[in-house]
Amino acid sequence: MNLFRKWTQILLLALPSFFSFATQTVTGSINLIMVGHLGYVAIAVVGVTNIIMYNVFALFSGIGHTVNYLVAQNYGSGEMKKGIQRTYLALAASAAVAVLIAVAGICGGRAVLALSGGSDELVAAGGQYVELRFWAQALGIVSFMFHGFFRGVGDTRSPMVISLASNGLMVLLTYALIEGEWGLPELGLAGNGYAILIGEAFQLACCMFVFWGLKHRKFGTRTRPKIDWSELRLVFRESGKLGLQEFSMSVSMYIFTMFVARLGDQALAANEVALNVMSFGFMPAFAFGTTATILVGQAIGRGEALAARRAGTDTAVLGSIFLFLLGTAELIWAIPIAQIYSKDPAVYEVAAHLIEVSAYLQIFDGFYNFYAGGLRGAGDTAFLMRSSLALNFLLFVPLAYLLIMVLDWGSMGAWLSLYTFLTVLGLTVMIRFYRTDWHAVKLKEAAH
Secondary structure (H helix, E strand, C coil): CCHHHHHHHHHHHHHHHHHHHHHHHHHHHHHHHHHHCCCHHHHHHHHHHHHHHHHHHHHHCHHHHHHHHHHHHHHHHCCHHHHHHHHHHHHHHHHHHHHHHHHHHHHHHHHHHHCCCCCHHHHHHHHHHHHHHHHHHHHHHHHHHHHHHHHHCCCCHHHHHHHHHHHHHHHHHHHHHHHCCCCCCCCCHHHHHHHHHHHHHHHHHHHHHHHHHHCHHHHCCCCCCCCCHHHHHHHHHHHHHHHHHHHHHHHHHHHHHHHHHCCCHHHHHHHHHHHHHHHHHHHHHHHHHHHHHHHHHHHHHHCCHHHHHHHHHHHHHHHHHHHHHHHHHHHHCHHHHHHHHCCCHHHHHHHHHHHHHHCCCHHHHHHHHHHHHHHHHCCCHHHHHHHHHHHHHHHHHHHHHHHHHHCCCHHHHHHHHHHHHHHHHHHHHHHHHHHCCHHHCCCCCCCC
């Protein structure tokens, strides 16, 4: 396969994932803009809640990531009966987790928001909103598991279409429920929470239809497999490792947000605006990373070690080119972009400066996603977990505390600590990818 065909294959897989993740990012941005006119406290509530939800999602996201890479390997090796078996086991686990998340939202949603370190005004304004987001996340974790299956078999279009439809519904309902349009009640900030909940319910319904309806003819998805306890242990073990990898990232970001919250609500709002803008780089990085998992996992399943390594490299090259172009646009138009979110100079001026600093540094975050995706496809989940835990809690959190709380460098200190960490993490994972003995990589099997 020549280079043009390889890159075309990558783009055909990556672009639907990019549009899927970008749709989520754009939806978050539009929602934040619509919430923005309610004041900087509302912006701060959404920002803190997003971090909380990121932690909840990250803790259990390993289920979806595990299905993604295991199914990719099974698809490559022609063992989809085992892939379906593993998917059913993951579905049972994600359903149990969904119940746990929903109960946590009812019993402790407001308390979690209070622990974020925000002002009393912030906690009072966001109590109902954070509960609604917990319920929505319960549904989202099951949908993410289905998306892992779809991408594992090389179908990145179904998640794209589902994301476009569900996120479009969220935007429309956010506008209607915040403003009280189209005969719907005017709910303010809570309206955004209800819109996200309804959108997530619609997304899950679509995933179930595709899995048990459209995919049944090819993969026999309605045939319930027997329980294999060794496979169940494999799914739990791999989900735990990948979940800890993501959870260490989310916990450190939560602690980071708590440090920034001590700088005041305006600084917290500026940080949220900057993070939201930079997520236009985060999400495409996820898309190319997911593509690396698919291509590497399927190549490992076919027994083509060198093809797996090359697929990871080609994906990283294309993803880096994209992030470079995106960073250039963010650098040039940082101030106008920040002003879209807030007209408060104390918010948009700081946010624009943070965007300028990180415009090209986000390429290192891309390295992390691209090469972590490749290592995940190869089943090297233990290294991803260990490196994430070590660098988050031995580098990122201490450095953020030093620059924000001790040296009092404010928002810029916060941002420097974040991108120092992402640079080191990206280079660490990249080095691991190229030092891997690819000929020794085997299909992931359960220990009987």
